[in-house]
Amino acid sequence: MQPLLKVEGLMKSFGGVAALRDGRFELEGGSVHALCGGNGAGKSTFLSILMGIHRRDGGKIWRRGELVEFNSPAEALASGIAIIEQELSPVPHMTVAENIYLGREPSARFGGIDFKTMNRDAQALLDRLEFNIRASQYMMNLSVAQMQLVEIAKALSHDAEVIFMDEPTSAIGEKEAQQLFATIARLKAEGKGVVYVSHRLSEIFQIADSYTVFRDGSYVGSGRLADIDRPGLIHMIVGRALGEEYIKTNAPTNITAFEVSGLTAPGKIEDISFAVRKGEIFGIYGLMGSGRTEIFNCLFGLDKASKGGVQLDGRAISVRTPADAMKQGIAFVTEDRKVTGLNLSDSVRNNICLASLPEMSPSFTMRRRDEQAASREMIAHFGIKAARDTMPVSGLSGGNQQKVVLGKWFLRKPKVLLLDEPTRGVDVGAKREIYRIICDFAAEGGTVVMISSEIDEVLGMSDRILVMRGGRSAGIYAREETDAQSLVHLST
Amino acid sequence: MSSIDNKPASAWFNSDSRRLIIQEYGIFFAFLLLAVILSLSNEYFLTPGNISNVLLQTSINGVLAIGMTFVILTRGIDLSVGSVVALAGIVSASFATTSATAGIAGGPYPFYVALAIGILVGLACGALVGLIVSRFAVPAFVATLGMLSAARGATLIYGGGKPVPALTPEFRWIGTGNILGIPMPVILLAIVFAVSWWVLTRTRFGRYIYAVGGNPHAAKTSGINVFRMKFSVYVISGGLSGLAGMMLSARTGSALPQAGIAYELDAIAAVVIGGTSLSGGVGRVTGTLIGALIIGVMNNGLDLMGIQSYYQQVLKGALIVGAVMLDQKRNQGL
Numbered sequence: 001m002q003p004l005l006k007v008e009g010l011m012k013s014f015g016g017v018a019a020l021r022d023g024r025f026e027l028e029g030g031s032v033h034a035l036c037g038g039n040g041a042g043k044s045t046f047l048s049i050l051m052g053i054h055r056r057d058g059g060k061i062w063r064r065g066e067l068v069e070f071n072s073p074a075e076a077l078a079s080g081i082a083i084i085e086q087e088l089s090p091v092p093h094m095t096v097a098e099n100i101y102l103g104r105e106p107s108a109r110f111g112g113i114d115f116k117t118m119n120r121d122a123q124a125l126l127d128r129l130e131f132n133i134r135a136s137q138y139m140m141n142l143s144v145a146q147m148q149l150v151e152i153a154k155a156l157s158h159d160a161e162v163i164f165m166d167e168p169t170s171a172i173g174e175k176e177a178q179q180l181f182a183t184i185a186r187l188k189a190e191g192k193g194v195v196y197v198s199h200r201l202s203e204i205f206q207i208a209d210s211y212t213v214f215r216d217g218s219y220v221g222s223g224r225l226a227d228i229d230r231p232g233l234i235h236m237i238v239g240r241a242l243g244e245e246y247i248k249t250n251a252p253t254n255i256t257a258f259e260v261s262g263l264t265a266p267g268k269i270e271d272i273s274f275a276v277r278k279g280e281i282f283g284i285y286g287l288m289g290s291g292r293t294e295i296f297n298c299l300f301g302l303d304k305a306s307k308g309g310v311q312l313d314g315r316a317i318s319v320r321t322p323a324d325a326m327k328q329g330i331a332f333v334t335e336d337r338k339v340t341g342l343n344l345s346d347s348v349r350n351n352i353c354l355a356s357l358p359e360m361s362p363s364f365t366m367r368r369r370d371e372q373a374a375s376r377e378m379i380a381h382f383g384i385k386a387a388r389d390t391m392p393v394s395g396l397s398g399g400n401q402q403k404v405v406l407g408k409w410f411l412r413k414p415k416v417l418l419l420d421e422p423t424r425g426v427d428v429g430a431k432r433e434i435y436r437i438i439c440d441f442a443a444e445g446g447t448v449v450m451i452s453s454e455i456d457e458v459l460g461m462s463d464r465i466l467v468m469r470g471g472r473s474a475g476i477y478a479r480e481e482t483d484a485q486s487l488v489h490l491s492t
Numbered sequence: 493m494s495s496i497d498n499k500p501a502s503a504w505f506n507s508d509s510r511r512l513i514i515q516e517y518g519i520f521f522a523f524l525l526l527a528v529i530l531s532l533s534n535e536y537f538l539t540p541g542n543i544s545n546v547l548l549q550t551s552i553n554g555v556l557a558i559g560m561t562f563v564i565l566t567r568g569i570d571l572s573v574g575s576v577v578a579l580a581g582i583v584s585a586s587f588a589t590t591s592a593t594a595g596i597a598g599g600p601y602p603f604y605v606a607l608a609i610g611i612l613v614g615l616a617c618g619a620l621v622g623l624i625v626s627r628f629a630v631p632a633f634v635a636t637l638g639m640l641s642a643a644r645g646a647t648l649i650y651g652g653g654k655p656v657p658a659l660t661p662e663f664r665w666i667g668t669g670n671i672l673g674i675p676m677p678v679i680l681l682a683i684v685f686a687v688s689w690w691v692l693t694r695t696r697f698g699r700y701i702y703a704v705g706g707n708p709h710a711a712k713t714s715g716i717n718v719f720r721m722k723f724s725v726y727v728i729s730g731g732l733s734g735l736a737g738m739m740l741s742a743r744t745g746s747a748l749p750q751a752g753i754a755y756e757l758d759a760i761a762a763v764v765i766g767g768t769s770l771s772g773g774v775g776r777v778t779g780t781l782i783g784a785l786i787i788g789v790m791n792n793g794l795d796l797m798g799i800q801s802y803y804q805q806v807l808k809g810a811l812i813v814g815a816v817m818l819d820q821k822r823n824q825g826l
Contacts, residue, residue, distance in 0.1 A: 302713065323715040332713060340713050343706035345773040354703055355714040361696040408714070 002065040004029050004193040005050075005081070005162050010059035012045050019045040023059065024219035025212050027162060027193040032184055034204040034225070035197045036237050037214035038399075038427030043197055046214065047164055051083050052076040063162075082155030083164040086171075088147050092140035097122035099139050100154045125153050129183065144288075145176035152183060163187065164195045169203060170425060173287035173453065174488055181207050199427060201230055202456055215239055238429045246435060246460030250442035252280035256314070257447040258416045260299065263308035268294040269471045272308070276416075281438065281448040283462025283479075285455070286491050291471035292451045293335055296418045300325045300332040312416065326355065329415035333405055333422055335451075341405040342393050349375040349389040352407045359412075378407030383433060399430025406437060417441060419450040423457065435461060455484045467491050519767050519815075523782050523789070530793040537796060544675060550788030551677035552577075552736045554781060556755055557762035558688050559732035561780045562725040564763050565692075566705040567772030568625065568632035570726065572639035573733040573759055576617045577752030578647040581737035584610030585656040585747030588663035594656040603662040610738040611731055617643055618730015622723035636726075640756070647749050657746040667742025677739050684732065688777045701725065706773025761808065762787055765815040786811070 003026050010023030020042040027033050037043050048054045050061065052070030061068050063079050070076040090099050097119045098105070106121075108114035122135035131149045139147065148168055155163050165184075169177045184194050184207055196208055204211065205225060212222040213236045220236055228236075259275040269291040276282040286292045297303035299310060301319040310317055312328055319325045325332070334340040342351050352375045353360060360370045375389045382403040386396055393404055402422070409417065422438065423431045438461065442448050452458045458465055459479060467474040467490040474490045531538040556573050563570045588606035589595040600606075617639060624635040669676045692698040703711040704721045712718050736755075741747035766783030768775025787808065794804045 300713070321715070321717070322713055323717070326715045334713055340707075340709040343703050343710050343773060345706045345769075346702060350699065350702075354699075354710070357696045357699050357716075364695050364697070366694055366696060366699065 003027055003062075004064060006062040006065075007046075007050070008060050010046065010049060010061070011057045012049060012054060013057055018217055020049070021217040022219050023049075023214065023217075024222075026222070027195060028210075029161070029193055030188055030191045031209045032188055032194045032196055032207050034208035034211040035195055035214070036204065036211055036233065037220075038237055038429055041214040041237075041427075042217040043214055044166075045217075047083065047166060047197070050076065050081060050164070077158050077160070080159060080161040081164070082158060082160035082162070083166065084148060084151045084155065084168055086166040086168075088144070088151060090139045090147055090150070092138070094139055095119075095135065096126070096133060096137050096139060096142070096150050097135040099150060100125070100135075100157055122153075122157075125157055126150075129153055129156070129186070131183075143172075143176070145172040145180065148172065148180065149183065152187075156187075160192070162193045162195065164197065166197045167199070167425065168196075169198065169200065171288075173289070174455070174491070175287060177203070199425065199431075200454065201233060201428075204233075205230065213237055234428055237427070246457075247439065248281075248461070249436075249439045250279055250281060250463075252442075252463050253278045253445070257312065258449070259311040260295075261309050261311075263295065263298055263305050263310075265294060265298055265303060265305050267471075268303070269298070272473055274466050274473075274476060276447050276449055278445050278447055279442050280463045281442050281450060281461055283458040283465040284449065284451045284468060285453070285458045285465055285487050286451075286468030288453070290468040290491065292468050293420055294471075295468075296332060296334075296420055296449075296451065299418060300330060326412065329412075330418065331355075331409035331412055331414035331416070332418040333409055333420060335420040335424070337398075337401050337405050341408075342401060344392070344394040346393065347390045348379070348384070348386050348393050348396070348404055351393045351404050352378050352389075352411060355408050356411050374411055378404075378411055381410070382407050382437060397427075397430075399426040399434075402426050402430065402434065406434065410437075410441070414446070416447045416449070419448065421451060421453065423452075423454070455487055458487070459484065518818075519765070519779050519782050519786075523786050526786060526789055526793070530789065530796070534793070534796045537793065542792065542796075544678075546785075546788050546792045547678045547681075548675050549792065550784050551675075551681040552739050553755070553758045553762060553787065554681045554784040555684050555732050555736045555739065556759035557766075557780045557784045558684055558777055559729035560756075560759040560763050561766075561768055561775060561777050562688070562692075562701065562728045563632070564760075564768050564770060565701050565772060565775055566722055566725050567708075567770075568722065568725060569636060569760070569770075570621070570729045571633065571636040571756045572617065572621060572643055573729060573736075574752035574755035575640050575643035575647065576614055576730055576733035577737040577740060577755055578747075578749060579617065579643045579650070579737070580610040580613040580734035581741040581751050582647050582651045582656055582747040582749060583613045584734075584738050585659055585663075585741050586650070588659050589656050590660060591656070591658045594651070594654065594658075600660045600663075603660060603665070606663055607666070607738060611734045614730045614732070614734020614737065615727055616730070617733070618727040619723070621730065622726030625726060626719040626722040632726075651747070651749050653749055655746050655748045656741075659742065659745055659747075663738075664742045664745060667739055667744070677743065680735065680739060684735070685777065685781055692777055697724075702773055704772075758787060761812045764812055767815075767819060769819075783815075 005027040007023055007025040010020055012020040023042060023046045035043055049056045052072045052075050068079055091102065100122050101118050106114040106117045119135050126133050126135060131153065133146055133149060168180060187194055196204065198204060208225055210222065210224050213220040215237065255278045256275050257278045261273045263272040264270055272295055274282065284292050294303065298305040299319065301321045301324050310319065317328050319328065338344060343354065349371060353371045360367050379386065379389060384400050384403045384407065386400065393401060423434055426434065438448055450461060462479055464476055464478050465482060466476045467487060469491050536542055560570055560573065584606045586594060586596050587599055587601045587609055588603055590600050621635050621639050624630045625632050666676050671679060692701065700716050700721050703716055704718050708718050737752065740751055762783035763780050765786055766779030768779060790807065791804055
């Protein structure tokens, strides 16, 4: 049988810099194929060429044995290749049906749109896929996970045979992810080919049949997942043996450093209490919307708590604004670095200094030497890879951007570090470095509270874990006495 | 500018630096090109008298555009500057006129009293707009559109729709006087520019402005008081509008209620031509100054060539759109 998609020697450079040197890939019908690689491995470039967004510099693409070339996303789609992008871009004020049939609405008399047929067809499609979504709903009322399902329905309405999914679980919860996996299994049973791009190895091992690894823009290897184990795959992705993924070097002391009691924000969180010791990494696990981030927002003065107290080193503190929290020695690495972490139009140096400007300008004027020194120190400490620290931070890879955010907060020498999804969208190598940094911080007597929706990460890093469910605490567990199943069970 | 001085010379000509040079100085080269073309086509263009004339004509728009730069850097816009020019002009003039009917009782007051009052009027208008934009989250476009109308109305009410004539020579000095042959408005523009450049590039306040414009959420989580910064930029723009209003009335000798109409458009044009992004966080006051000079030089050059002012407006429109088109191209292409 002909493979659904075959690619050989794909090349692409941007302004003289090779993003893809030798992209090779082969997809069989009725299979799920994982495309793996670190940040900057060339996956995104590969996808955008196959989608007709970028023109290739060289190489060949076969679709069911026929040589093809795409000049626009529409041509790729016509040939049966669809993509579910990481950041979905639906039209929020239109219905599900209108989104599915956008640009090819069935026409009625006088050039109008035949809404009746459109809604009926869309609903039939959604029902066939067993998605519990009404076609007449407005897109903006759907959750991110539901929007993804609509995108899948849209791809199938185009008779797509090859469906790319770029980090589909990065913005949805565990339970919704399982629903997505069920859908992927159904697509596979229908003989479609699914290309699954994700940094989360446990997902890849759960749903994919085969894999292809890219590194530094080149094909490294491929095979069946049944023939490789996790360390082996990591080795291929990173290019060197990583050893243990999670190495804990911190040991909690008996001194309570940070204590939260009865924290309540109506409609968001209810009666949250926990105490974190010096040297401890305290994990918070929960689904999207379970109130995890809302706890941090209240603690950091971004949101108002109606009730509850916070004690730092045995002293009650009052936090009304982020500046108050920072004065007390609290740092907050927010969830989405692009939305709340970085000023993308500014330089690496200025981003590192962003939270420490008053300290660097005692007399209103900035001390440029202090800024340079601070930036140099953090770049060295975190191993941030940047050509110059005056280059825009937007030019860095995801992992390095995340390290810039960490650097910004470590520069303040915090006592308490609040981390919200510290490794989202970061490749395996950078993840490990970030874990090391967090452990070192705790080992030196720092206090860490870390939110994560990756079970492996929460179990691997935390000393104790608070499970959130529906805005309430579902208990605090020591890492030894819990496991992945019970965490998922408690959170749902 | 900070990015170049601490770098080895060998790194100068990689593509990154080239891009930097074009981005930082592209507008300056465009200005030089324009000046060269004009000086070749008209022998009068490069005479000291004409240069002084261009600078004089640019000074009021330059001061307004610099204030506008602060606002646009935070993703805002200030449509009210033209009306604030008129209001500050007429209120300050009423303290500096020798006319008994149009003036405040007991006048004319010393010129510095009138000057302080004009600036205060501008600051107050800016503070009101700033409060509405930052505290009540009204879009800047709407809030300043309201002030555009309200300040114009206040001007007409205050002066009864009539101009305030016969300003004292001391007051007029800030518009017509000179120091060492340099006209006062040009000196004022130079001072405003120098202080603004220092604030935006060298101080904490400047960093905050870029941070708030670049990413307000990140600025907030970094402990920056976003409300206060947004408030401040409108106060700055208002205060500078007040100053510009007095420069205008001092130059013409009387304050007119219809002064400053559509001045906001030239100010925005100078900022945009100068390369400041309307989406905030990117831009510099040097570019704005050159943008204002380009508009001034173009008007002057076309005057010298005897081209009707109607055509000048068409050309200015094309220049604004062209500058932004080039900017977009540059950001994608390099």
